[in-house]
Amino acid sequence: MSISQAVEAADNGSGSEFRRGVTSCAPVLFGTIPYALVLGAQATQKGLSTVELSMMTGLNFAGGSEFAAIQLWTSPPHIVLIVAITFLVNSRHLLMGAALAPFLRDLPRRKVFPALFFMCDESWALGLADARQRAAAGITPAFSPRYYMGAALAMYLTWVVFTTLGAVLGPMLGHVETYGFDMAFPAVFLVLMRGMWTSMAAARPWLVSLVVAALFYLFVPGAWYVAAGAVSGLVAAWLMTGDA
């Protein structure tokens, strides 16, 4: 959006700020729907009930970690493995929260803590970009909580509703492998990684992870390949960066 639009929006009431957030999030929502349906359908294949899946997407609300958890899901689930992987996949939130923090300085903590529950890649990116634009245009406060919450709640509702719908419809599809639906996982993960891509050098740890995880998968029984791959990639990232 242009700066004049931003100024106009800031002058309007709180309801229009919320609507502005929902509207700017709309294109992302359409991309999220198929991804949510696939997660729901895959979860029922792994033996989760619809209620369990809705609880997961509603309480955790972090798609990448939910895809990873479902992929690794067994009955009973390997709790330590899944929780550790969830933390690693979502560790990017730490950096995201730190980047957003300067804009949240004037907000009371009782508002910040609930708002951060809804911080996902999309609502964070939209909220931060909007705050930077408004700051550049001289609008104070730069961060618009209602704009952010509009985008965040739209994402939240879409995610929970469509993952649930996927779980309801999943059993009607039968075995997903027959149709190639399982390829949705690599597809989703590769697109997510493309979004994280900064440079070849920064991606070298990923290659280390891939090779180590593949070797562990081939030669070590059990689901250790994920932990082994992830940890060796992190060690590689540590070693490849000079301490500043």
Place this chain on the structure above:
Amino acid sequence: MIDVATLLTIVLMAGVTYLTRIGGYVVLRNRTLSARATAVMEAAPGCVLISVIAPAFVSRNPADLLALAITFVAATRLSMLPTVLIGIGAAGLLRHFLG
């Protein structure tokens, strides 16, 4: 129906995820991270995601490998929806025709 182990896993997942969401705001807002710590945190999500899908890269089924290669190329240039559709389509068709 809700299984106890499943419920516990979900609650713990939700707990650590919320900690990552507030952690940056609470702990990191007044600090500068070392270049190494930043590099590790930036690499982490990708390292985990590629590790989770690593088995697909060493599949013994040629149809799966070819479908993965097609999906990989799609992922480098297309957005989420077309990539997922191409991946599913390629895997379904190649498995059907190549076995």
